Amino acid sequence: MNLKEIIQPIQKELLEFERIFRRTMFSQVKLLNIISHYILRQKGKRIRPTLVLLSAKLVGEINEATYHAATLAELLHTATLIHDDVVDESDMRRGFPSINAIWGNKVAVLMGDFFLAQGLLISLRHKEYDFLHITSNAVKRMSEGELLEIQSSRSNLIDEEVYFRIISDKTASLISACCELGAASATDDEFVRVKLKNYGENIGVAFQLRDDLLDYTGDSSITGKPVGADIKDGKITLPLIYALKNSSRKEARRVIKIIKNNLTKKDISYVIDFVKSYGGIDYTLKVAEEYLDRAKGFIFDFPDSPARGSLLKLADFVLERVS
Template sequence: MSTISKIKKPIDQDLKDFEPYFKKSLQSDVPLLATILNFLYRTKGKQLRPMFVFLSAKLHGDSNEYTKLAACSVELLHTATLVHDDVVDESYERRGSFSVKALWKNKLAVLVGDYILAKGLLLQLENKKYNFLHLISRAVQDMSEGEILQMKKSRKLDIDDETYFEIIRKKTASLIATSMAIGTASTTDDEELVEKMYRIGQDVGIAFQIKDDIFDYQAKGIIGKPIGNDIKEKKITLPLLHVLNSADRSERKRILRLVKHRNKNTKVVKELIQLVIARGGLEYAEARMNEFKNKAVSAIEEFPPSEARDSLVELMNYITTRRN
C-alpha cells in the first residue's frame, strides 16, 4: 500500500463521495467556461487540502454533508488561486500541463479564477455556513497580502527571516490552516478547538512551503537537477536567505546584485544554486522545515489515539518527505 493510500484509508469513502460533489461545483452553462473548468478538473492535483479537511473533521467527530462542503470550499479557493498565480508569475505550465493562462491568455484566466472563487463563496452562503465563510474570507485576505508582500520584496530584495516567514505564513500556510480549521468546524462548534487546529495547520503549511522552496534547487523534486525558478523571479527563499545571512557585507551585495540584474542568466542561476548547496542552505532549510512539522505533529498527538490522528501525522510526514 502506498503512503497516500495508507493516509486516505480512514477517509476513503469520504473522498470518493467528494469527487462528484467537487466536479459538479466546477460546472457552468457558458460553453467556453465549462470547457476551461473541465480542463481544470482533469488536471487537478493530489487534493491534499481536502484530505486535511476530512481527517481534521474525523479527528473530532463524524464527517457529514457540511464536511464535504468544507472540502469543496477549500479546493475551489485553492484552484482559483492557482489560476491567478499563473497570471501573476507568468507561468505557462501547471502540474506538467499547460496552465489556463497559456491556453486561454490572461484575461480569461483572471475571470475564470474570479468565477471559481465566487462559486465557493456562494456555496457557503446557500448553505448558511457563515463560520465557513469567515474562515475562507480570512484565507483570501491572507493569501492576497502574502502575494503582494512577496512582490514588493522581490523588487527591493530587502528580505529577512521575519519577513520570509510572514510571506509564507500568509501566502501558503493560511490555506492549509484553513483546511484543518474548517474541517474541524464541520463536526464541532468548539471555536477554541477550531482555532487550535488552525494554528497547527499554520505550522504544517510553513513546513509545506519550505519543502517547495527546497525543490527549487532540485528540479521538480528530482534531486541533482536544479532549475532555480525562484531566483529567476527574484524571490529570495530560505535556502538562499541562509547564505545571505552568513555572508559578509561585500559578498551579500554581490549575491543580491546577481539576483537583481542577472537572474535570467542560466550560468549565473546555476552559480547561485551551487553556492546555496555548498554553503548548507538546503540542510538549514530542511532543519527549519522539520522544526515546524514536528511542532505540528506533537500538537496532533495530544489528541486521543485514532485512525484519523495517525493519518494526520502520516500526512504531515508525507508533505515534508514528498518528491514532487
C-alpha cells in the same frame, strides 16, 4: 510515505467529495465548461480536501457540512492557482500549459473569480457563515502575503522575519483554514478548532519550506518546473536568505547582483552551489522539521485513531515529498 496510505481512512469520503466538487465546476457557459474539463485533467493531490476530511474525522463525524467545506477549500485553492499563474506570468501548471497561456489573462482571471464565487455560494446556500469567515480571512492573508512579497522584492528587503510573514500568509493561511473548516464542520468546541487551525498553520509553513527547497534540490521531471525557477524569477527564499547572511559581504553582493539580472543556466548553477556551500539547504530542512514537530504537538493529545495517524503521517509526507 505516500498519499494512498494517508487517505486510507477517508477513501470513500474523498470519492464523494470528488463527485460534489466536479458538479460545482460547471455552468451553462460552454467556454467555462471546456476550461473546467481541462483543469480536471490536471488532477492534483487533493491535499486540502484531505485535510478538511481528516480534521473533521479527528474531532467528530464527516457530514454534509464537511463536504461543503472540502469543496469550498478546493474551489478556493483552484482559483488562487489560476490567479497566481496570471500574477507570475507562468506558462505551465502541473506539466500542462496554464489557463492564461492558452486562453489569455482575461479568461483566466474570470475563471478564478467563478470558482471563488461558487465556493462562497455553497456556504451561503447552506447558511454556513462560519465557513465564510474562515475563508475570507484566508483570502485576505493570501492577498497581503502576495503584495508583501512584491513590495519586499522591489526593495530587496527580505530577511527571515519578512520571509516567514510572506509564506505564512501566502501558503499556510489556506492550509490552516482547511483544518479549521474541517473541525468547524464537526464540532462547536472552539478550543478544538484552534488546535486544528494551529496544526494547519505549522504544516503550511513547512509545506512552503519544502517547496522552496525543491527549487534547489528537486528533479524537474518530477516537480514539473525547472530547478532554479524561483531563482530565475528573483525570489529570495529561506535557503538563499540564510546563505547570504552567512557569506562574506563581497560574495553576498555578487549573488544579489546575479539574481537581479537575466540569469543564464550557469548563473543559476552558481547560486545553487553558493546556497549549498553556506548551509542554506540544511538550515531550511532543520527549520521545516521544527515546524512539523510543532504541528504534531497540536494533535498529539487527541485519542488515537486512523484520522490522527493520517494527520501525523501527513506531516512526514510534507517533508519527504518530491513534487
